[in-house]
Amino acid sequence: MSVSYQQKHSPSKLPPSPRARGDQFQSDLVAKRLLSGPLLEITVGPEAKKWHVHHNLLRHHSSFFDEADLINGEEKKIKDGKVDLSEEDPKAFRILVKWLYQGQIEDVSKLGKDQKWDYAFACQNLYILCEHIGIRELKNLAIDQFRKGCYETRLVPGADEIKPVYDRLPPTSPFRKLVSRIAARQLMDPDSKRDASIYKECFQATPDFAVDVLNAIREGSDGLLLDDPSEGNSCRYHEHQNGDTCHKTVRFGDAKP
Structure with missing residues (x-):
């Protein structure tokens, strides 16, 4: 049986080069160092769930977990080997731990239909957590999974x-x-019967959201100009019963200079 050049000289069958062996050795040393040393106790969520994670591993990914890093120049985030993240979502933190130790997070596409939205929302909270502790790479993964979940x-x-x-x-x-x-x-959405009141609570609590939504509508409408509300002969802005004859109709455009 003939053997092609690609089969005979397949890279997977060749021994690793000295440089590759050296890179692997260095990688193994780094991994060994990151997974050694003391564990940091982290309190997560309102129910104060305790996690114990290698401190070296956390510091490798984020200066937030460096004891030399100060808050407002004075107060340390880490005290006696402990960190308080009680404001964060435990589900989001679980995803963070998976990423720290395995280098990946779950793909929402592989989850059951009844699990997808919960996971997408956990990824939203993961994004917020990563903003807090400063891990940009995982933020990008989180927002991708959130979008896919939606x-x-x-x-x-x-x-x-x-x-x-x-x-x-x-x-x-x-x-x-x-x-x-x-x-x-x-x-x-022209097929939706909902109006802006569905976001009323959010508009009131966060005015920036209202501004961003209006700007998004403006950008997405390609500069479409609405009808001029000061024009026309309708009773749209009058107060009377439906069907009543309007005795005072204003006809714009009839006026002469």
Whole structure:
């Protein structure tokens, strides 16, 4: 049987080069160092769930867990080998731990239909957590899974889900832009019977959200100009019973200079 050049010289069958062996050796040393040393006790969520994670591993990914890093130049985040993250979502933190030790997170596409939205929302909270502790790479993975979860479930965040995005993320956050555009699309959907009141609570609590939604609608409408409300002969702005004859009709355009 003949053997092609590719088969005969397949890279998978060749021994690793000295450089590759050296790179692997260095990688093994780094992994061994990161998974050694003391464990940091982290309290997560309102129920104060305790996690114990390798301190070296946490410091490798985020200066937030460096004891030399100060808050406002004085107060340390870490005290006696402990960190308080009681404001964060335990489900989001669980995903973080998986990523720290396995280098990946679950794909929402592989989850059951009844699990997809819960996981997507956990990824929203993961994004907020990563903003807090400063892990950009995982933020990008989290927002990708959130978007995919919205698409596959055909569900969108409501006011309760949107509020923490605006409460805890900076004005320039891509996640703010994402949820405001999702809301704008919902309001502009011609097949939807819902009006802007579905976001009333969020508009009141976070005026920036209202501004972002209006800007998203403006950008998405390609500069479409609405009809001039000061024109026309209708009774749209009058107060009388339906069907009543309007005795005072204003005909704009009839007036002469």
